[in-house]
Amino acid sequence: MFGPLGLSLAPYVNTSKTLSRWVAPVATWYANAAGYRKYGFKYDDLLVEENPEVQRALTRLTPAESYDRAYRLKRASQASVLHTPLPKDQWTKPEEDVRYLAPHVENVVKEEEERKAWDNLVVVRK
Amino acid sequence: MLRTSTTRNVRRIARSFATVVDTAGVKVAAIDQNQPTSSVTLFVKAGSRFEPKEGVANALKNFAFKSTTERSAIGTVRESELYGGQLSSTLGREHLALTAEFLRGDAAYFVDVLTSFVTSANFTRHEFEEYVTPLISSDSAAVASNPAVRAVDAAHYLAFRSGLGSSLFAPEHNSITVNDVKSFAATAFNKSNIAVVGTGIDQATLSDLVQKAFAKAKAASAATSPASKYFGGETRLTGHGGPQTAFIGFGTTGSSSAELATLAAHLSPTPSVKWSKGISPLSAIPEGTSVTPIHLTYSDATLFGLLVQGPTVEGVKAAGTTAVSALKAAAQSIKAEDLTSAKAKAKFAAASAVDTREGLVAALGSKIFGENVSTLEATLSSLDSVDAAAFSKAASALISAKPTYVTIGEAHLPFADELGL
Numbered sequence: 001m002f003g004p005l006g007l008s009l010a011p012y013v014n015t016s017k018t019l020s021r022w023v024a025p026v027a028t029w030y031a032n033a034a035g036y037r038k039y040g041f042k043y044d045d046l047l048v049e050e051n052p053e054v055q056r057a058l059t060r061l062t063p064a065e066s067y068d069r070a071y072r073l074k075r076a077s078q079a080s081v082l083h084t085p086l087p088k089d090q091w092t093k094p095e096e097d098v099r100y101l102a103p104h105v106e107n108v109v110k111e112e113e114e115r116k117a118w119d120n121l122v123v124v125r126k
Numbered sequence: 127m128l129r130t131s132t133t134r135n136v137r138r139i140a141r142s143f144a145t146v147v148d149t150a151g152v153k154v155a156a157i158d159q160n161q162p163t164s165s166v167t168l169f170v171k172a173g174s175r176f177e178p179k180e181g182v183a184n185a186l187k188n189f190a191f192k193s194t195t196e197r198s199a200i201g202t203v204r205e206s207e208l209y210g211g212q213l214s215s216t217l218g219r220e221h222l223a224l225t226a227e228f229l230r231g232d233a234a235y236f237v238d239v240l241t242s243f244v245t246s247a248n249f250t251r252h253e254f255e256e257y258v259t260p261l262i263s264s265d266s267a268a269v270a271s272n273p274a275v276r277a278v279d280a281a282h283y284l285a286f287r288s289g290l291g292s293s294l295f296a297p298e299h300n301s302i303t304v305n306d307v308k309s310f311a312a313t314a315f316n317k318s319n320i321a322v323v324g325t326g327i328d329q330a331t332l333s334d335l336v337q338k339a340f341a342k343a344k345a346a347s348a349a350t351s352p353a354s355k356y357f358g359g360e361t362r363l364t365g366h367g368g369p370q371t372a373f374i375g376f377g378t379t380g381s382s383s384a385e386l387a388t389l390a391a392h393l394s395p396t397p398s399v400k401w402s403k404g405i406s407p408l409s410a411i412p413e414g415t416s417v418t419p420i421h422l423t424y425s426d427a428t429l430f431g432l433l434v435q436g437p438t439v440e441g442v443k444a445a446g447t448t449a450v451s452a453l454k455a456a457a458q459s460i461k462a463e464d465l466t467s468a469k470a471k472a473k474f475a476a477a478s479a480v481d482t483r484e485g486l487v488a489a490l491g492s493k494i495f496g497e498n499v500s501t502l503e504a505t506l507s508s509l510d511s512v513d514a515a516a517f518s519k520a521a522s523a524l525i526s527a528k529p530t531y532v533t534i535g536e537a538h539l540p541f542a543d544e545l546g547l
Contacts, residue, residue: 107444118201
């Protein structure tokens with residue numbers, strides 16, 4: 001329910017100009033305050049990956065995307081070992097912080113739901 | 127008495143051959159013989175002949191019935207199961223055939239499945255990697271252990287080099303990407319490249335459905351490929367299991383000829399009576415070996431050959447020598463009664479081929495892109511008009527070209543000159 005894959009009001013907020021003008025600064029402040037950008041992460045790197053849907057979605061990344069993801073994870077682990085954030089020039093810029101994984105996860109979930117629907121289909125004779 | 131009734135039956139089949147109708151720029155032909163089931167086949171000029179990169183045509187074939195904007199891959203499979211239909215895609219050197227077989231009355235759904243792949247397939251990268259790549263590799267693996275298919279494939283490569291020479295299968299280690307498939311599909315899937323053949327469905331219904339499906343499809347120029355040229359040559363491949371195999375082939379360019387069909391029938395050692403050896407010139411081959419005449423006709427070329435298979439190298443050598451001398455003897459002259467029986471055999475083969483749905487669809491499909499749909503009657507009368515002189519002339523013209531010779535198996539399999547080629 002919560003977290004990167006949970007319910008989100010973002011699509012609704014994005015549709016309204018006034019609302020997004022009010023909410024966007026707060027959201028930017030929140031994303032920066034969360035601190036993951038200081039460790040070079042993208043928001044989708046925080047997705048809990050220990051479930052079949054996300055594992056399947058990870059196989060759908062392009063080779064370049066999965067390489068970059070592994071690099072970010074290693075770099076952040078090293079920073080964690082050193083107990084210090086990365087140098088400021090390596091922080092994730094807001095425009096780089098894109099949802100590269102979530103669309104794949106959504107597709108996998110949709111496919112699983114469709115499979116379940118077909119598995120439990122009741123055929124009615126017309 | 128017998129002859130008149132045969133002729134009458136043949137006439138009836140010939141009459142029920144379809145006429146080709148142009149529907150929204152797509153050629154449609156349908157034959158309804160009141161079968162309990164129907165089939166619709168979409169022929170696309172996207173055979174291996176037209177592929178821009180090795181194996182892309184095979185990849186496109188294996189991509190069939192994956193997700194489209196209208197339904198997902200699993201939706202296609204499950205819904206077709208509910209209707210009890212069967213979907214299949216087959217690749218030839220000239221055409222990709224997408225076939226649906228179903229109960230009468232379900233045509234609307236199945237025509238939509240077929241046409242939506244052509245008009246709105248998604249070609250997603252993950253489907254290519256998760257579903258299509260394993261199919262491409264399993265196709266290649268299956269052919270690697272089937273020397274007969276591999277020999278004919280290699281023979282095409284030697285005989286025609288490019289164009290018809292392109293393999294139907296992808297190389298074992300290939301670099302095909304989903305974008306290759308997508309761009310090949312984008313050029314191949316246009317209305318002038320597509321023909322629809324239906325059996326067990328009436329022309330009007332099929333035309334209606336096709337018109338609806340292709341209303342918004344784009345039209346572009348039909349795919350073209352350089353005219354085929356025959357080269358020939360020899361190659362020796364190592365086998366991965368299976369019998370020792372040799373293929374002795376010859377190619378010609380131009381349209382198919384009745385003389386070569388008669389030659390194939392003359393050489394065919396398949397007996398007409400069970401448990402007999404038959405009276406073909408190839409009946410004297412050693413026990414356990416087999417010789418199969420291969421007669422493949424394409425729009426502008428023909429590959430004719432004898433596929434010799436046996437458990438031992440010695441057997442293949444003896445059978446191959448017999449096969450070559452039979453071919454040479456046929457080029458010299460043929461006895462009148464042999465010619466009569468060969469013609470009868472060839473006519474029966476041609477007529478019984480259109481008895482089956484696959485044969486009928488294949489016969490129509492190969493002709494439909496060339497404006498004239500050849501009737502069975504025309505085929506039979508051209509076989510009838512073969513005479514001994516024309517037969518020997520065609521055979522000697524065939525074997526005067528450089529042979530295409532392929533062996534698959536042990537290194538000691540005979541070389542072409544050892545068989546008398």
